Amino acid sequence: MCQHKPSCPSAWSTDHDAAKTVAFHPEQGWSLLCNGVIVFDDTGELLPDGHVVAPHRPACHAHA
Numbered sequence: 001m002c003q004h005k006p007s008c009p010s011a012w013s014t015d016h017d018a019a020k021t022v023a024f025h026p027e028q029g030w031s032l033l034c035n036g037v038i039v040f041d042d043t044g045e046l047l048p049d050g051h052v053v054a055p056h057r058p059a060c061h062a063h064a
Contacts, residue, residue: 002034011035011048
């Protein structure tokens, strides 16, 4: 799917988020990467084969 040189990471590589954005829909809260991964504003992801990656926001730490 990716036409970039060098190629972007595949959808199954650990750094798949580093692929370039090919469609950006902030009004709907998602973007499509050139490797077929859909990333959502809440940091969740949908892989091309339908697998879901749960949101992975950093944990907030309460200050005492």
